Amino acid sequence: MFNYVVTGVLVLIIVVWSIRFLNQAGLAMPNIRIFNWITAEPKTYTGETVDKKQIAKVFLWALGIRLIIYLYGAISSRLFMDGGTVYTFNSFLESWIRWDSSNYIDLASKGYSNCIVEGKHLFLVFFPLYPAAIRMMHYVIRDYQMAALAVSVLSYCIGSCYFYALVAEEYGKSIAKKAFIYLSIFPFSFFFGGVMTESLFFCTTAAAFYYIKRHNWLAVAMMGILASLTRLHGILMIGVAGIEFFTYYKPFQMIRDRKIKDLFKWFFTAGFCILLMLIGPLIYLYINYKVDGNPFQFMVYQREHWGHINTYFANTVNDVFKYALNFQQADNMLVSVWIPEALIFILSAALVIYGIRRHKLVYPAYLLVYTIVNYSVTWLISGSRYMLCALPMFVMLGEIGENRKEADKWISIISTIGLGVYLAGYLMYKNIM
Numbered sequence: 012m013f014n015y016v017v018t019g020v021l022v023l024i025i026v027v028w029s030i031r032f033l034n035q036a037g038l039a040m041p042n043i044r045i046f047n048w049i050t051a052e053p054k055t056y057t058g059e060t061v062d063k064k065q066i067a068k069v070f071l072w073a074l075g076i077r078l079i080i081y082l083y084g085a086i087s088s089r090l091f092m093d094g095g096t097v098y099t100f101n102s103f104l105e106s107w108i109r110w111d112s113s114n115y116i117d118l119a120s121k122g123y124s125n126c127i128v129e130g131k132h133l134f135l136v137f138f139p140l141y142p143a144a145i146r147m148m149h150y151v152i153r154d155y156q157m158a159a160l161a162v163s164v165l166s167y168c169i170g171s172c173y174f175y176a177l178v179a180e181e182y183g184k185s186i187a188k189k190a191f192i193y194l195s196i197f198p199f200s201f202f203f204g205g206v207m208t209e210s211l212f213f214c215t216t217a218a219a220f221y222y223i224k225r226h227n228w229l230a231v232a233m234m235g236i237l238a239s240l241t242r243l244h245g246i247l248m249i250g251v252a253g254i255e256f257f258t259y260y261k262p263f264q265m266i267r268d269r270k271i272k273d274l275f276k277w278f279f280t281a282g283f284c285i286l287l288m289l290i291g292p293l294i295y296l297y298i299n300y301k302v303d304g305n306p307f308q309f310m311v312y313q314r315e316h317w318g319h320i321n322t323y324f325a326n327t328v329n330d331v332f333k334y335a336l337n338f339q340q341a342d343n344m345l346v347s348v349w350i351p352e353a354l355i356f357i358l359s360a361a362l363v364i365y366g367i368r369r370h371k372l373v374y375p376a377y378l379l380v381y382t383i384v385n386y387s388v389t390w391l392i393s394g395s396r397y398m399l400c401a402l403p404m405f406v407m408l409g410e411i412g413e414n415r416k417e418a419d420k421w422i423s424i425i426s427t428i429g430l431g432v433y434l435a436g437y438l439m440y441k442n443i444m
């Protein structure tokens with residue numbers, strides 16, 4: 012029954028979104044009340060240009076936030092450490108090396124071919140750009156752990172600049188500021204400072220969104236390639252760029268106006284650049300083929316070793332809510348994994364429904380597909396971390412917080428408390444991954 016309800020809501024969302032999309036792409040709609048309601052233009056906001064001085068301020072604010080979180084982490088670790096133990100700088104570094112972090116460092120230092128576990132190249136499941144960035148940073152910082160943290164911090168700061176500029180040019184600086192703050196105090200935002208792919212993926216996708224808005228299609232192709240070399244979800248930027256292409260150039264209207272020459276021009280320039288983003292996944296498949304002789308070997312390891320099998324997202328959501336409502340669990344995964352994943356799914360679904368008529372089509376579409384992709388694997392134990400890079404979620408929250416002061420207060424309070432709790436739990440080796 013649960014799956015049918017979720018599927019029904021999904022179908023309704025897709026139908027409404029598709030009607031709006033086709034209308035904005037230039038396809039005429041019937042003059043019927045329901046169609047007029049669906050295709051009504053969303054509220055328009057006055058965008059503001061961001062200068063270099065403001066970008067520098069955002070960079071410094073982002074750096075300051077990371078340093079504050081590191082300081083909080085160091086104080087928490089020192090406060091709760093066992094008696095007689097000495098807290099050193101190495102202790103600080105090791106406190107941020109959790110779960111898959113050491114695997115990325117091994118890949119950076121050894122490469123895929125030389126990382127062998129149980130006689131297999133199990134690390135092929137990890138995408139190549141983040142370890143490659145660590146390896147390059149290692150030429151400057153001659154310690155792999157420090158180099159990895161530097162990559163994460165620098166990526167977060169640069170990504171924050173792109174994100175702020177994107178939202179400011181779309182909605183104005185006030186909403187951009189709130190969106191940036193909500194992103195930075197999200198309960199799992201401390202992963203931006205860890206040895207994980209979150210910061211680099213955030214940076215590449217924020218940059219891709221920014222250049223898509225600017226219609227700088229060559230830069231879009233470059234950022235899309237980098238995003239899809241950081242995480243599988245990067246391929247979704249093709250869809251984001253495609254939506255912008257259709258809603259901006261309006262090919263259906265161009266056909267109706269017999270502007271076929273112009274249509275082919277844009278398809279073979281902007282459209283070609285969008286398709287160039289496929290280079291990223293092809294590079295990753297080639298790495299799999301070169302190392303293990305099978306371009307899809309990573310899927311074998313995901314299934315056989317890591318326990319992740321692709322499934323219909325409603326099945327995973329059903330499992331997440333089942334675990335979240337089982338208050339008899341003996342371990343801490345109820346609070347550390349399942350309840351946050353359930354609440355974040357509810358938040359994401361609510362924002363998709365809210366944003367489909369109030370925001371540009373690209374934002375609810377990306378949030379919907381990104382959420383579905385994240386919740387489409389069995390035994391989802393890192394869903395909260397993955398959703399950290401659902402950028403439209405923070406754009407919409409920023410707009411809500413700007414227009415509703417009570418919402419702004421509660422978003423800030425709940426997020427800050429959650430960040431403190433989950434960061435402390437992460438540093439105490441709890442199941443926060």
